[in-house]
Amino acid sequence: MKVALVHDYLTQRGGAERVFELLCKRYPDADIFTSLYDPQHSIDLGDRVVRTTYLQKIPNAPKYFKLLAPLYYSAFRSLDLSEYDLIISSSTTFAKGVRKRPDAKHVCFCHNVTRFLWDTKTYLREYTAYRRFYPLLEGVFQWMRQADLRYSQEPDLYIANSSVVARRIHQTYGKPAQVVNYPIDSNQFTFSDQKEDFYLASARLLSYKRIDVIVEAFNWLGWSLLITGDGPERETLQARAMNNIQFLGHVPDATRKQLMAKSRSVIVTALEDYGLVPIEANASGTPVIAYGAGGVLDTQVPGTTGVFFKSQTPEALHAALLKARTIPWNYRNIREHALSHFSETVFFESVDQVIQGVLGD
Template sequence: MKIALVHDYLTQRGGAERVFELLCKRYPQADIFTSLYNPEKTIDLGERIINTTFLQKIPGAAKYFRLLAPLYFPAFRSLNLQDYDLIISSSTSFAKAVQKNPQALHICFCHNVTRFLWDTQTYLREYGDYRYFAPLIEKIFQLMRNVDLKYSQEPDLYIANSTVVARRIQKIYHKQAIVVNYPIDTSNFNFSDQKDEYYLASARMISYKRLDVIVEAFNWLGWHLLISGDGPEQARLKSKALSNIEFVGHVSDARRKDLFAQAKSIIVAALEDYGLVPVEANASGTPVIAYGAGGVLDTQIPGKTGVFFKRQSPESLQVALLEARGISWNYENIRNHAVNNFSEQAFFSKVEQIIEQTCGVRQSFI
């Protein structure tokens, strides 16, 4: 069986790219396709040949890849994948548009619907100049929405990373999706049942992460909070924080492992489509205190691996923090929850069962 792996663009390293990296490792004989490739900025694919589109020839395209949005659909339609029996796409936007022969199977790991088209205001609010070009952008985006809907019908099967994303796929693309929560490499995290007296928030400092809610809650409580990460909100958050809150900036992988393992709890105030940080926390044996919506509803067990707060407000977070303080956590069970449900082994066991059932043949090529 000849396999093609397809990703939107390999110009950065985020959660979607980490999942694609796992797929590339799992299927070492598969051919890799993407629109743009910048090896210095993305996942390590070793000596694998990366097949790109005509966009790769545009000077500066890999750096300013977001500006090329209207060109991605024709770029992926131009790829010739007629010789492949199985196409696995990894997409938040464009890769689902690839063409295949009628006998082939196309499975799309859909990390989200095309967010900038279907949730434009939320996606672009970080860009201050957006409002000046909004009328023109909206006209272009409306045309692109029609194309996105058309090409969303290409995959034979959607796999979503969370229930909330599956619902979005159903609502916007009118396609059913199987939910398979994405994995982490659980061996990359240190386990400790000896917790320190600090809480940890680990996130890029942008507005939707709602670190402002966390800062205000800990200002009132006076408990020790560490915040790792950086971003455009950093100066504003620092100006609000009292002395019990420490900003540690971007940390090494080694220190990040230690911070996760020794934290009393890890705090997540964002509404995430899925969210790897809560799973990473659990892999370290650490409970999570999270806003109870989105992906955490798939990954956390209230009272066992974490505590939810109902509103993105300091008061609601304080209630959850006090509740968590009264729980006798079983840190080993928290770690086992992550290993049993969100390891690579658990992930591929589910994925390959789906492929086998869908293809109707046993995947002996793995």
């Protein structure tokens, strides 16, 4: 059986790219396709050949890949995948639209519906540089939404990383999706049941991450808070923070691993489609205090691995922090839950079962 692996673009390294990296390791003989490839800024594929589209020939295309959005559909449709029996795409946008033979199968790991098309206002809040072009963009987006709906019918099966993403796929594309929670590399995290007197937030400092809620709550409490990560909100957040809050910026993986293991709790205030940080915290034996919506509903057990709060407000987080102090956490059970549900072994057992089901149809 000849297998093709397809990803939207390999120009950055994020959660979607990490999943694609796992798929590449799982299928070492598969051919790899993407629209644009920048090996200096994306996942490590060793000496494997990465086949790209005509967009790769555009000067500086990997750097300005977002500006090429209207061209991606035609780029992926131009790929000749007629010799492949199984196509596995990894997509939040365009890769799901590749062509296949009528008798071939296409399984799409859909990390989300195309956000800039179906949640445009939220997307533009994060990318303010594009906001002033909204009147022009909306006309283009209307055309692209129709294309997105049309090409979303290409995959034979969708795999979603969480229940909330599965619902979006069904609501937007009219296609059912099977939920397979994405894994973490448990070897990258260390366990400790000796917690220190500080809390941790680990996130990019973007507006939708709602780090402002955490800062305000800890300003009231005066408890020690460490924040790792960087982003355009950092200066504003630091200006609002009291002396009990430290911004560490980007930290080495080894430092982050120790902080995860030693903190009292890791705090997540964003509405995440899935979210690996809560699972990473649990793999370190650390409970999570999280906004109770989105992906955490699939990964956390209230009272056992973490505490939920119902609104993205300092008041709600404040109450959850006080509640968490009253819970006699079993740190080993927290870690065991993460390892037994979100390891790479468990992930690929589920993936193999799903793909065999598709091939057996």
